[in-house]
Amino acid sequence: MKSSFSPLIRRIGVAFAASATLLLGGCSTLQPLPRLIENPQIPQQWGAHHSDNVRSIELQDWWQSQDEPELAELIEAAQNVSPTVATALARIEQSRAQQAQMVSKLLPELSATASSSKMHAPLYSGTYTQNQTGVQIGWVLDMASLSGVNTASARAQHESAQAQWHDARILIAAEVADLYHASHICRQQLELAQKAAASFGESERLTRLSLQAGMASNMALASARTNAADSRARLQQQHATCDIQLKGLVAMTAKSESDLEKLLLPVWARESTPTPFAISAIPAQSLAQRPDLYIAERDVLQAQAKVVQAESARLPRLSLEGFVGYGNFVFAGTTTNASTWTFGPLAVNLPIFDAGKRAADQLAAEADLRAALVTYQARVRQGVREVEEALVLLNSIEQRWLESRIIAEQARVALGSSRNLLQQGMINRLEYEDSQRQSWLADSTARTLDLERHRAWITLYRAVGGGFHPSTPSA
Structure with a gap:
């Protein structure tokens, strides 16, 4: 099983590589996007x-x-x-x-598959079982060099x-x-505000004493009280x-x-x-x-x-598929081993009419x-x-x-x-x-x-x- 399966994988790999070389031989991968921005009026100096x-x-x-x-x-x-x-x-x-x-x-997409089915065959008056395992390969080729x-x-x-x-x-x-x-300065300002409040309070007290001694007016006391408040x-x-x-x-x-x-x-x-x-x-x-x-x-x-x-x-869009695997058939107590591989289909998708959608895009x-x-x-x-x-x-x-x-x-x-x-x-x-x-x-x-x-x-x-x-x- 191993000896027949490995050569098939190598063959399918060679086939994919050859197809890619033939199909993309005239294309080159687009280089990283060029810089479109050229000197948008930046001054020479501040x-x-x-x-x-x-x-x-x-x-x-x-x-x-x-x-x-x-x-x-x-x-x-x-x-x-x-x-x-x-x-x-x-x-x-x-x-x-x-x-x-x-x-x-x-890169190609690889997926493992395994299946088993049992079918009745009236022509041979019996049933047979089919088992299969393998790897499914799919590849959308970069025809437009979009990579x-x-x-x-x-x-x-x-x-x-x-x-x-x-x-x-x-x-x-x-x-x-x-x-x-702001917190630092605020605390310093708070200290100054405390001093100012105490000072205005002292001025109010002194003005009240002056009023009692007949050396200040009620208007001066009112002003001092306003400033203190x-x-x-x-x-x-x-x-x-x-x-x-x-x-x-x-x-x-x-x-x-x-x-x-x-x-x-x-x-x-x-x-x-x-x-x-x-x-x-x-x-x-x-x-x-x-x-x-x-x-x-x-x-x-x-x-x-x-x-x-x-x-x-x-x-146009080009895609390629393939399969390589191993299977067996069991009929009337007899087991027949077989390996399979497919190359294709090689499909081309060519846009013809889309009512202007692609042009609008x-x-x-x-x-x-x-x-x-x-x-x-x-x-x-x-x-x-x-x-x-x-x-x-x-x-x-x-x-x-x-x-x-x-x-x-x-x-x-x-x-x-x-x-x-x-x-x-x-x-x-x-x-x-x-x-x-x-x-x-x-x-x-x-x-x-x-x-x-x-x-x-x-x-x-x-x-x-x-x-x-x-x-x-x-x-």
Whole structure:
């Protein structure tokens, strides 16, 4: 059995190979899809100012470079539990499966078969049994040389899924960092709001005493009471803002509120400064690292593949089948062994009339390709705009932040002078309280710009791709 079955498999294999060589000898597999996108109006250099004095940092390591281990821990925790990241990972697995399907379509399909039947034969006055086992072979030959197109399309889809995963992680990191820094500044602002509320309360008390001594009016007391009530309301609002930000981090990281408070306590007590990073002076190099543009480019390549597929649907289709197996016949107690093989049918499917369906499919695919190209070019222009706007915003905030530090420092100097004047009896306590509040207000404004500065760097981080590298888009 074995000696007769193996040669048959070799013969059928040789027959298939010979047929493929004869039928496809004049065809060549299409190379991976060519790049259709050629310089969609990318400027030669950035119009907005960007500093060349900061060191270059790999953006995927930017969070670790900021000496904020708590931030890096929260980002990792949020990415691990993010449904957006999980969905992106699922798309990667689906794209891998589709890649495997595309490869499988290029190869013959083999399936094992086994059958047994018993039949009555009146002519021979008896029954006989027929048993058969074998391998069924089917192959749709690539007459239109679609193998390269299909595999390139599947590869583009897989690369797009990888970029979506990176984009999801970048978005989560930016959102966590925004909440992290907002919580940090909020706690500092809360401390200042507590001081301001206590100061306005003291001013109200002193004004009431002055009124009792005949040295202040009812209008002055009413104004002091209004300011004290307003400061207490602002303090409550600040409390609520800080609590909401903490609960936002709880939702994003899946950590308990008590664990987060323990983690962030040292953060709230220290100063935080963003680590600047340099971007490429050549816009094309920066834009090449944006996941959304990479995805849009993959969409163009997939749309082109669909055009080629629609064109091939109007061409003849050739399929080849075969069978090789072993069987036996049992009749009247006698067993007859036999091996069988078939080569064919070799079938040609030639489209003749379909009421214009295939032509319409091709026109639709070409329209989708044009739309994908326009979308890609629009995304490039939007990418340039986002980077330019981020640079303008960052430059503006950096200048305002420097001025706010000067104002806060001078307000502290003025407060020191007021303290000396109070000790010398040259001003009263009410005037000193007002000087304190002016200093705290200047400090509050500077801290607000601290947060805006952090956010401006995060915006630029996202605008230039957040460390995505198309050459190594792996999950």
